[in-house]
Every structure is written in structure tokens, then in C-alpha cells.
Amino acid sequence: xxxxxxxxxxxxxxxxxxxxxxxxxxxxxxxxxxxxxxxxxxxxxxxxxxxxxxxxxxxxxxxxxxxxxxxxxxxxxxxxxxxxxxxxxxxxxxxxxxxxxxxxxxxxxxxxxxxxxxxxxxxxxxxxxxxxxxxxxxxxxxxxxxxxxxxxxxxxx
Amino acid sequence: xxxxxxxxxxxxxxxxxxxxxxxxxxxxxxxxxxxxxxxxxxxxxxxxxxxxxxxxxxxxxxxxxxxxxxxxxxxxxxxxxxxxxxxxxxxxxxxxxxxxxxxxxxxxxxxxxxxxxxxxxxxxxxxxxxxxxxxxxxxxxxxxxxxxxxxxxxxxxxxxxxxxxxxxxxxxxxxxxxxxxxxxxxxxxxxxxxxxxxxxxxxxxxxxxxxxxxxxxxxxxxxxxxxxxxxxxxxxxxxxxxxxxxxxxxxxxxxxxxxxxxxxxxxxxxxxxxxxxxxxxxxxxxxxxxxxxxxxxxxxxxxxxxxxxxxxxxxxxxxxxxxxxxxxxxxxxxxxxxxxxxxxxxxxxxxxxxxxxxxxxxxxxxxxxxxxxxxxxxxxxxxxxxxxxxxxxxxxxxxxxxxxxxxxxxxxxxxxxxxxxxxxxxxxxxxxxxxxxxxxxxxxxxxxxxxxxxxxxxxxxxxxxxxxxxxxxxxxxxxxxxxxxxxxxxxxxxxxxxxxxxxxxxxxxxxxxxxxxxxxxxxxxxxxxxxxxxxxxxxxxxxxxxxxxxxxxxxxxxxxxxxxxxxxxxxxxxxxxxxxxxxxxxxxxxxxxxxxxxxxxxxxxxxxxxxxxxxxxxxxxxxxxxxxxxxxxxxxxxxxxxxxxxxxxxxxxxxxxxxxxxxxxxxxxxxxxxxxxxxxxxxxxxxxxxxxxxxxxxxxxxxxxxxxxxxxxxxxxxxxxxxxxxxxxxxxxxxxxxxxxxxxxxxxxxxx
Numbered sequence: 001x002x003x004x005x006x007x008x009x010x011x012x013x014x015x016x017x018x019x020x021x022x023x024x025x026x027x028x029x030x031x032x033x034x035x036x037x038x039x040x041x042x043x044x045x046x047x048x049x050x051x052x053x054x055x056x057x058x059x060x061x062x063x064x065x066x067x068x069x070x071x072x073x074x075x076x077x078x079x080x081x082x083x084x085x086x087x088x089x090x091x092x093x094x095x096x097x098x099x100x101x102x103x104x105x106x107x108x109x110x111x112x113x114x115x116x117x118x119x120x121x122x123x124x125x126x127x128x129x130x131x132x133x134x135x136x137x138x139x140x141x142x143x144x145x146x147x148x149x150x151x152x153x154x155x156x157x
Numbered sequence: 158x159x160x161x162x163x164x165x166x167x168x169x170x171x172x173x174x175x176x177x178x179x180x181x182x183x184x185x186x187x188x189x190x191x192x193x194x195x196x197x198x199x200x201x202x203x204x205x206x207x208x209x210x211x212x213x214x215x216x217x218x219x220x221x222x223x224x225x226x227x228x229x230x231x232x233x234x235x236x237x238x239x240x241x242x243x244x245x246x247x248x249x250x251x252x253x254x255x256x257x258x259x260x261x262x263x264x265x266x267x268x269x270x271x272x273x274x275x276x277x278x279x280x281x282x283x284x285x286x287x288x289x290x291x292x293x294x295x296x297x298x299x300x301x302x303x304x305x306x307x308x309x310x311x312x313x314x315x316x317x318x319x320x321x322x323x324x325x326x327x328x329x330x331x332x333x334x335x336x337x338x339x340x341x342x343x344x345x346x347x348x349x350x351x352x353x354x355x356x357x358x359x360x361x362x363x364x365x366x367x368x369x370x371x372x373x374x375x376x377x378x379x380x381x382x383x384x385x386x387x388x389x390x391x392x393x394x395x396x397x398x399x400x401x402x403x404x405x406x407x408x409x410x411x412x413x414x415x416x417x418x419x420x421x422x423x424x425x426x427x428x429x430x431x432x433x434x435x436x437x438x439x440x441x442x443x444x445x446x447x448x449x450x451x452x453x454x455x456x457x458x459x460x461x462x463x464x465x466x467x468x469x470x471x472x473x474x475x476x477x478x479x480x481x482x483x484x485x486x487x488x489x490x491x492x493x494x495x496x497x498x499x500x501x502x503x504x505x506x507x508x509x510x511x512x513x514x515x516x517x518x519x520x521x522x523x524x525x526x527x528x529x530x531x532x533x534x535x536x537x538x539x540x541x542x543x544x545x546x547x548x549x550x551x552x553x554x555x556x557x558x559x560x561x562x563x564x565x566x567x568x569x570x571x572x573x574x575x576x577x578x579x580x581x582x583x584x585x586x587x588x589x590x591x592x593x594x595x596x597x598x599x600x601x602x603x604x605x606x607x608x609x610x611x612x613x614x615x616x617x618x619x620x621x622x623x624x625x626x627x628x629x630x631x632x633x634x635x636x637x638x639x640x641x642x643x644x645x646x647x648x649x650x651x652x653x654x655x656x657x658x659x660x661x662x663x664x665x666x667x668x669x670x671x672x673x674x675x676x677x678x679x680x681x682x683x684x685x686x687x688x689x690x691x692x693x694x695x696x697x698x699x700x701x702x703x704x705x706x707x708x709x710x711x712x713x714x715x716x717x718x719x720x721x722x723x724x725x726x727x728x729x730x731x732x733x734x735x736x737x738x739x740x741x742x743x744x745x746x747x748x749x750x751x752x753x754x755x756x757x758x759x760x761x762x763x764x765x766x767x768x769x770x771x772x773x774x775x776x777x778x779x780x781x782x783x784x785x786x787x788x789x790x791x792x793x794x795x796x797x798x799x800x801x802x803x804x805x806x807x808x809x810x811x812x813x814x815x816x817x818x819x820x821x822x823x824x825x826x827x828x829x830x831x832x833x834x835x836x837x838x839x840x841x842x843x844x845x846x847x848x849x850x851x852x853x854x855x856x857x858x859x860x861x862x863x864x865x866x867x868x869x870x871x872x873x874x875x876x877x878x879x880x881x882x883x884x885x886x887x888x889x890x891x892x893x894x895x896x897x898x899x900x901x902x903x904x905x906x907x908x909x
Contacts, residue, residue, distance in 0.1 A: 033179065033180075036341070074175065075176050098341065132339070132829070134393050134395070138836075
């Protein structure tokens, strides 16, 4: 089948079997390797991307589901060489160690902040409950999301 | 100090935040083949035939590799240095399979999908053999490996003399299951082979490029210089990426196909076919003086190595050594056995034997405190190693160890005494929830020394613009090794660490090294780069003295420039020294240093936990967590804290949730949906206190290790809190809701 959808606001058209995973379309066909495969079964969250602003597992989303959809990957958050407020907060707050969970974690946080600009700690931890980080105790990650929320609110004023 | 001790993000944080950083699985090379493995479907038996015709007919398939068409040579996955004498155990593809998940065949194809599809079509005929799963089968004498006894190795050691009378006897039993490292990045490897130069290149996340080189070169019968191993960005290791199973397979196929190949494990493969922390059970008999002094520890331990022995024989010996890293031991009798079973292969796991030692020792200490009616911290305070004590096993000084102080500091910061009282009130006031507090200590090392000789080599180059390049064989696990090394050099050279470059391990570029494990990275390699930077600084001062005609003894460095004590106006930038040296002396400014340590100071930590057990569901919530670590000079304190918090998360998992269950059919848990890790909502705000006064003599600026020791006390501290909450003596981990409910039901039955 031919599927047409938007990736980071750019229209893409791909010839693909309908059951091909979004994860493979992104990584292999579009070379967007910021999205990671950690489990392939929707448990670890490393492949989280946004579909119409909602966090989804790219490993459980198939080509046939994508027609007309807007997908945001980590590469869509900032221009090359730059970081957006959320990415920068993760880097500066030491919320990144091995980094394999990071891109998915950032996109889950992004989805939260799109809906809730001023989340409390419980809301942040809940929003990240589908993203496993094995290196940290989530303390810096929560801190990074709080900081980004604050900076985004300040930037909006 | 300007740089050391000042927190900063790791060197590749921005790349990781942007998704730009490439991991091994992200690498695409022209003409690259994708490899998919076929695993044994049976726990034990012989491969009698492999039918590959249907798989070979899949479009895009380049080859099917198995025991009948590849080398019969074997290698040892645990080997990481030339001098280790270990039995060669493993073929790339087994003809004799030892567990469900053993490698039987591999398909290489032009696409990942074709390789996966074809792998499912490979038919394997087996001759099945009886098999053994776990301790009970093996200890009953069920033979899990043909021609071998279930007991692979016995080890016994004794230190000191048994106490004579006057002691309180305390028995305890501890058992923990195989667990999964759960690195978020599953294992991955890219291999490339150039037949015209007979040059093999391996690109993988690993903890020892030279370890892989030793194994691959010997296995493939190639000279060492023809095997280049490059460390890729590591998506977590915790010991999972320090034994070799992807690299030999990828190398063999790349060599056979004369093209690059990529092998990426699935999560199921990472859980069952890679490496697990082996199951251990220990019966312990402690003898205590009435005042709580530990007089004797008698340990009878069994380790299940799984299907390949790997590191297990060294591991049981190492557990004995770790008993001496935290407490004053008067007498230890230690007997240990390695058994083998047809289950996933045991191997390295963060802490390498110290977490096991802590689990059974701390359980016995808790049991002793209960029996003697003592507070658990008070009892530990009677027994900790003190500054200037000697590690009685290695005979090395523990130097300025601060475990006693860690306990006292933690007691205060955790409000231990107040929590004791509050929990008693809470527990008396409701029928459902039980709260408890826990404490545990742990110690570790900083180097192989004295078990093996240890050393490092580093080099430093001054560029013509005054920036610096370092060469050192490091393997950043993600916790900031590269940044820490640059910070050490920056401190010595008094320049911004942003003006320093350091790559990672690459056998074509960096000197032979024994790998980033044994918690040696900061202590040994950090000191090595410290000394290399120092040598570079001296060379810079020598050249400046000669070229600018200044008295050498007056010169010093400040802000990336040479200054003179006698002439305050002198300020010659590193750039100017470098350029003048090149132009006038026709020389580069370079330096090298080797460092061989002769110490291994005590490095310890004490963890404190507060839990709430729901006696209706058996579910345990961690309410509060404090880790106090005796770390010496932290190089990058924020990253040390982040690592410790990660260790606390792992310990909560090991204590309460994590278990790879091997069924009667030999099949092991193979999905994260059935292997429960601690997630963001499950954890409290883990607190960390660093004790920095207990400096090491040899570490860079007095630094000690942190990566492994931080995991050592974590699971025991959580277990201690659950037992405190329930008044129980549970010792079989993890304390899952099922185990807790079973205990509560039994307790209820007995009280009726």
C-alpha cells in the first residue's frame, strides 16, 4: 500500500506493506534513528513518538493506521544543532545517562506539557509511567520536566 | 579546585537529547547484511540436522550459518585478558545445545525483515537429552551437561580462628533468582571485514575493546592487529555487555560473507539468550558476642551458573573476598559450589559478587539484631571497618573508610529513631498496612588489584590552537566517564574541560587495557589520565622555559597559560607554547603516562529505606529512600548522585519484583510484560548524601569508585524494611505480593 502521513510537519508518502511498523518506517525508511527499539512490545517506551500530539508506541503502530496522521519524532522538536526547552532541560538537569530511553521519555513529557503546562510531580511521574529508565531513579527526569514546564510558561508570557 | 567537584552534564547529553547520537543498532553501512539468530527450542540435546533450504529460498537471504557449516573452534565468553586460562566452552553455533535460547543458527539477509522471516523457516532436528532446571534438579544430581557432574566447582576458604563459646548463634537463609540487567538498549553489534587487508572491524557497545580483541582474534585465528574493536555508544550495561556473544557471531559471518553485518538482539533475546545474574542461595551461621560484635560467619553457598560456566568459578571466590570490604571479620568459614543447569547463562552484574555477599550478610545481621534485641544500626556500628583498618583478605589498608560515619549520618538524616516510633504507632493503628524501615551496608573495590595486577596508560597531546586531546581506553556506560576524565585533565592543566577531547576505546588507537569493569575506571584510569595531564603540563612548562628563556622553577600554569611567579607580566598561552615549539623546535608537545596502583581502599555505602506493605494485596510501596556514600572526592558529583539513584531503583526491583522464572520446560521469562521494573510513579524522591572526606591515597584527587558499590546495599536495605514491617525473616527474593501473602497466610495459620 501507499501511505501518506506527516512526519515532523513534512508530508511523506511511502510504499509499504500495511503491517509494517511505524518504528521501522521511521528508522529504516526515513533514517530517523532517534526513535529506539527497546522491547518491541509496548513495554519500555523507548519508541515513543507523538501521533496527533498523543504519545504512542511506534513498535505497536502499523503503517495502515497512519494515513493522514501527524507524527512527531525527537528530530522534529528542534533544528539540527539546537535543543528545545524540554530537550535542553533534560541535558542540563543530568536527566540523561545512557540516553537510550531519553528520546521516548522526552516525547512522553512533551505530550504531557502540551496538555498540562503546570503539572505537579505526581502528574509528571504518571505521564512517564510507560517509559523505563534503568540508569536513574527518575529524580533528575522529573526535575527536568518541572524545569521545562516552568521555562515554557515563562516563555509564553 | 575549579573543575573537579563541580557538576556538569555528560559529554554527549545534547546529542542524546536530540536523538542525534548513534548507537550500534543505528549504524547503516553500504552492502550491510542483517543477521537474525535461531535459538535452541529444547533445553538440552544434540543438533542432528539443520534444514536451511526453505530459508535460503527467501528473497534477499545471503546465507544460513550453523554448526555443520562453520568452525568447530570454541571460545570463552568471559575472557577479557590474554593471561586468563579458561576452558573454551562455546561455539558460534552449538551442535550440543545446553539451554532454551542457545544459538543454533543464523540467517544473514539484505534486510532485517528477510532475515527474520527466513530464520523462522530454519528447521532444526534435535536429539533430546534429560535436563535440569535450577538448584533442586542439580543438587539432586540430575545431570545437565553430558559427561560432567552437576557440581562444576567447589571452593572453600577460611580466615581466622573460630570463637570459643560465649556466642549467640544466628542462622539465616537467603536466596535470590536470576535477574535481567534490563539495559534499555538490547545487545547490538556491527562487524565488517575487508578480505584484501584481512582486517576485521567490530563496532559494539561493550566494556572492553581489548577483551573482545583477545577473544575474537584467538577464536578466528587472526593476529591481534588485524582485529579492530571500537566501542559504540552504550545504552546501558550493568555488566550485561562485558561478556562476548554477539561479537563472535557477527565477526564470523562478516568474515564468511566479506561484507558488513549487523546483529541486534530483541528484548526476548536480551532476557534469555544473553547473560543473567545467576541464582544464588546461601545458608549462613553467624556467631555474635552478646554486645552485637560479629565473631564468626560461616557461609555455605551455591551459585547456579546456568548452561555455560563463564565467570562462575571466579565469581564464587570473589564473593569470599567481598565479605571483608565492609565489616571487621574475625572469623569466616566459606564453602561455595558452582552448579550448572540447563538455564540461561549467568554472568557479570553490577557489583560483581558484592551484592550477593551483602544480601546474605545483612540478612544475618538483621536476624542477629532481632535475636539480641538490638537496634539494627547499633549492631552494625559495632562491626564496621574503621579508618586505618586492614582488609583482612587482601591485607591492604582500607585507608580512610567512612562506613561508620555513613551509618551515623544516615540515622540522623533519615530520622531513623523517630521513624521507628512513628511506624510503631502507625502499625498499631490500622489492620491493613504495615510500615517498616530498613538499613544495609555494602562495600566494594576500586580496581582488580591485588587479585590481578592493574594498570593504565594514557597519552595527551597539545594542539596548535592550545586545545588538548587525550588518548585513554575508556568505555563510557552512560554515566559520564568521558566527562569525568576530561574534568580531571582540565583540573591538572587549569583549562576548560570543553577545550579537551577524549574518544573512547578503539584498539586501533588506544592502548591495551583491561576494560571498564571492577569499578576501576575512575580510580585507575582517572589517575592515569591525571598523570598523563601532569606529564603534559610539565612538558609545556619545560618548553616555555626553554623557548622564552624563563627560569623553570618559577613557572606554573593558570587559565591555559604559562605564568611566572617572579614576573607577573609573563602570560604565554598554551597556543603560543604549542606553536612556538612546532616552529622553532620542530616538535609536538605530547606526553604519556602509565600508572600501576598498589592500593585498593575501602569504598562503602549505607542505604536506608522506609516501606509500606499492604497486607491485603501483598504489595510493597517504597515511601522513602536515602543512600549515604563514602566516595572520597567526587569528580562530577551530580552524576555520582544520579548513578546512586539508579542503583537504588535497581535494588528496589531486585528486592521486590525482578525475577527471571525458568519453567519446568526450561523456558525463561522473555518479556518485559512479565518482568516488572520500578517505574517513575513507583519510586519516592531518592535522596543521596555523599561523604567526601575519606579520600583515597591513589585515586585522582582522592576519588574512589561509585558505580558498583552503590548497588551493593540497595536490595538488602529494602528487604530489611519489609522484614521490619512484617516482623518476618524472609530471605527468598524477590518479596513479591505472592510471597508476602503466602508468608502472612502461614503466619496467620500458626497464630490460630
